[in-house]
Amino acid sequence: MQVEVVKSKIHRVKVTGADLNYVGSITIDEDLMDAANFIRGEKVQIVNNNNGERLETYIIPGPRKSGEITLNGAAARKVSVGDILILISYTWMDIEDAKKFNPSLVFPNEANNLLK
Numbered sequence: 001m002q003v004e005v006v007k008s009k010i011h012r013v014k015v016t017g018a019d020l021n022y023v024g025s026i027t028i029d030e031d032l033m034d035a036a037n038f039i040r041g042e043k044v045q046i047v048n049n050n051n052g053e054r055l056e057t058y059i060i061p062g063p064r065k066s067g068e069i070t071l072n073g074a075a076a077r078k079v080s081v082g083d084i085l086i087l088i089s090y091t092w093m094d095i096e097d098a099k100k101f102n103p104s105l106v107f108p109n110e111a112n113n114l115l116k
Contacts, residue, residue: 007021007091008036017070024073027062037104050083
């Protein structure tokens with residue numbers, strides 16, 4: 001049997017930009033991506049702590065050490081600059097493997113989204 005479990009999570013990052021006229025996706029500082037074991041193009045769930053919105057999109061890397069968290073395209077309508085987000089990716093695995101699996105959890109500095 002397989003179950004879907006949390007693979008990676010970036011907990012409480014601040015939105016730095018919202019670009020409605022972009023093709024779509026979320027731009028994430030590549031240092032945060034590496035720390036969370038996220039990859040370019042990976043689907044992520046975005047949970048907005050400020051307004052309760054939940055949506056899914058894919059990741060594009062942003063400049064390292066920038067703290068960038070920008071929602072692009074239609075997703076830009078679901079956030080405001082300064083909102084606090086949780087970014088989550090999931091994976092499917094065998095239930096026995098899932099019992100031993102430890103997801104990558106990242107808790108960046110909330111003031112600037114950089115790693116502590």
